[in-house]
Amino acid sequence: MIYDYVVIGAGSAGCAVAARLAESGEHEVVLLEAGGPDDLDLIHVPAGIPFLFKSAVDWDFATEPQKQLKGRADYAPRGKTYGGTSSINAQVVQRGAHGSYDEWAEAGNKGWAFADLLPIFKHIEHNERGASEWHGVGGPINVADQRDPNPVTLACIEAAIEAGYARNDDFNGVGQLGFGMHQVSQKEGTRCSAARGYLHPSLGRENFTVVPFAQASRLTFDGRRCTGVVYRDPAGEHTVTARREVVLSAGAFGSPQLLLLSGVGGRHQLERHGIDLVAHLPGVGENLYDHVMVPTNHYCTQPITLAAAGTEEQAARFANEKMGLLTSNLAEGGGFVQIGEGNVPDVQFHFGPLFFLHHGASNPEGHGFVAFTILGRPRSVGRVELRSADPAAKPVIDPNFLDDERDLDGLVAGVRIVQDILGSAALNGYRGDPYPAAAMSRDDEEVRDYIRDYAQTLYHPVGTCAMGSGQMAVVDHELRVHGVDGLRVADASVMPYIVNANTNFPSIMIGERCAELMLG
Numbered sequence: 001m002i003y004d005y006v007v008i009g010a011g012s013a014g015c016a017v018a019a020r021l022a023e024s025g026e027h028e029v030v031l032l033e034a035g036g037p038d039d040l041d042l043i044h045v046p047a048g049i050p051f052l053f054k055s056a057v058d059w060d061f062a063t064e065p066q067k068q069l070k071g072r073a074d075y076a077p078r079g080k081t082y083g084g085t086s087s088i089n090a091q092v093v094q095r096g097a098h099g100s101y102d103e104w105a106e107a108g109n110k111g112w113a114f115a116d117l118l119p120i121f122k123h124i125e126h127n128e129r130g131a132s133e134w135h136g137v138g139g140p141i142n143v144a145d146q147r148d149p150n151p152v153t154l155a156c157i158e159a160a161i162e163a164g165y166a167r168n169d170d171f172n173g174v175g176q177l178g179f180g181m182h183q184v185s186q187k188e189g190t191r192c193s194a195a196r197g198y199l200h201p202s203l204g205r206e207n208f209t210v211v212p213f214a215q216a217s218r219l220t221f222d223g224r225r226c227t228g229v230v231y232r233d234p235a236g237e238h239t240v241t242a243r244r245e246v247v248l249s250a251g252a253f254g255s256p257q258l259l260l261l262s263g264v265g266g267r268h269q270l271e272r273h274g275i276d277l278v279a280h281l282p283g284v285g286e287n288l289y290d291h292v293m294v295p296t297n298h299y300c301t302q303p304i305t306l307a308a309a310g311t312e313e314q315a316a317r318f319a320n321e322k323m324g325l326l327t328s329n330l331a332e333g334g335g336f337v338q339i340g341e342g343n344v345p346d347v348q349f350h351f352g353p354l355f356f357l358h359h360g361a362s363n364p365e366g367h368g369f370v371a372f373t374i375l376g377r378p379r380s381v382g383r384v385e386l387r388s389a390d391p392a393a394k395p396v397i398d399p400n401f402l403d404d405e406r407d408l409d410g411l412v413a414g415v416r417i418v419q420d421i422l423g424s425a426a427l428n429g430y431r432g433d434p435y436p437a438a439a440m441s442r443d444d445e446e447v448r449d450y451i452r453d454y455a456q457t458l459y460h461p462v463g464t465c466a467m468g469s470g471q472m473a474v475v476d477h478e479l480r481v482h483g484v485d486g487l488r489v490a491d492a493s494v495m496p497y498i499v500n501a502n503t504n505f506p507s508i509m510i511g512e513r514c515a516e517l518m519l520g
């Protein structure tokens with residue numbers, strides 16, 4: 001099989017790049033996806049996320065035991081279906097601070113300053129609030145205000161205002177500081193993933209082929225030129241050839257793994273696994289950044305939270321009106337505060353009408369609500385490595401959470417902010433006891449200990465095929481892999497440093513930008 005372009009991975013970025021290449025009408029495009037079509041009903045129910053964890057549409061990765069988290073290994077879900085992780089995520093729409101991108105550009109990545117990217121961000125969305133200086137209409141991803149926000153989330157926002165923080169009704173406008181409700185990637189009360197926005201409308205195109213259950217096992221090279229991809233599907237092993245280019249969009253764990261399996265990576269690691277070297281790129285798999293977060297949970301004194309989402313009444317409300325608890329994206333509201341230096345807010349917060357401890361696995365019975373404290377600008381850096389030369393083996397994932405002591409200090413400072421907010425009178429009608437009580441401790445040592453027990457990923461791994469020009473860079477500013485021809489990477493892995501907010505729109509933007517660069 002021969003195509004002009006082969007795209008690997010139908011996730012947030014892969015759907016965007018493949019659909020835009022196909023849309024141009026000039027090229028034959030094939031998209032290989034390890035998972036199947038996104039036909040599981042729960043994908044489309046916004047509040048269905050907990051049921052997608054460890055399901056057939058989740059890669060179900062885990063980190064190595066984390067030294068600073070008392071040796072706990074953290075669960076690391078990633079979507080394995082059309083839409084990738086955008087099919088299992090919490091639908092919060094954030095672009096990241098303008099300054100996050102300006103830093104990438106200042107590091108030498110021409111074309112990646114926020115002013116360069118704003119037109120792309122506008123092009124991605126159909127914002128139901130209408131077009132403005134900051135927002136677009138007519139794009140593939142529907143951006144909506146929440147149809148049925150939970151009263152306890154609204155009370156959390158009022159509590160933040162009462163605690164002295166500004167109100168912010170648009171985190172994707174002039175700035176991020178302050179608190180408010182999130183806009184969500186939903187349409188008429190159901191999830192609007194990258195598959196729904198980009199892939200489904202393109203499926204009928206004659207020049208576009210999508211292959212489900214096709215897991216790429218390695219790239220093929222003729223010398224240093226990437227010529228195609230070997231993949232396995234239920235029928236066996238196949239090879240596709242790219243006349244022009246291969247685009248790797250397998251995500252922050254999948255993309256470095258596939259490069260390494262194909263001989264593109266650090267010489268020593270490849271030798272260890274008996275893989276022939278194509279290009280010595282020591283940065284492949286390094287530079288792993290993720291947002292670490294700690295949850296602060298309280299019982300809710302009113303029976304209004306997602307603990308009641310499974311009732312027949314709620315199922316009927318969702319089925320008939322697309323209203324009720326099942327439209328909740330869980331992380332309904334939140335905000336940003338700046339505690340350190342610079343012009344990029346460094347602590348982010350989410351509020352949700354549910355208990356959430358250890359990804360939901362340690363939740364108590366009953367009604368509860370949660371505030372997440374998220375480190376927006378972590379300093380700890382980790383890596384992804386091959387576990388074996390077997391493409392079916394899950395990679396070694398070590399985010400090194402809280403390795404840099406300043407990260408723990410930042411989380412403690414953030415937890416203090418949450419404690420003040422949650423103590424405000426606006427929550428008097430909802431606030432029961434904290435669970436566990438240590439989450440509200442005023443003793444610094446106790447809070448540190450609590451963080452080591454309960455900190456986890458906010459599910460934003462990035463950076464493992466970093467864009468740049470130094471020795472550790474993997475792609476250049478046009479996303480071309482250094483040292484080889486005919487190969488680009490487009491997904492969260494190319495971020496040189498993590499943006500300070502949720503990473504779905506930034507990943508889609510990277511896919512859009514890649515297509516723009518390829519099509520000229």
Ligand SMILES: Cc1cc2nc3c(=O)[nH]c(=O)nc-3n(C[C@H](O)[C@H](O)[C@H](O)COP(=O)(O)OP(=O)(O)OC[C@H]3O[C@@H](n4cnc5c(N)ncnc54)[C@H](O)[C@@H]3O)c2cc1C
Pocket residue numbers: 008009010011012013014032033034035049077078079080081082083084085086088089090091092093094214215216217249250251252254255258331458459460461490491492493502503504505507508
């Ligand atoms: C539970 C959860 C909640 C989240 N909530 C939010 C949120 O509210 N807002 C937000 O902005 N972000 C959120 N995120 C993060 C965001 O969704 C991701 O950062 C983003 O989707 C990453 O996009 P990507 O294109 O880099 O990778 P992905 O979307 O993960 O795409 C990678 C694709 O490649 C496929 N693939 C991998 N390896 C292979 C292979 N060898 N062969 C073929 N295919 C392969 C995968 O199956 C997948 O489809 C959340 C993530 C999770 C897990």
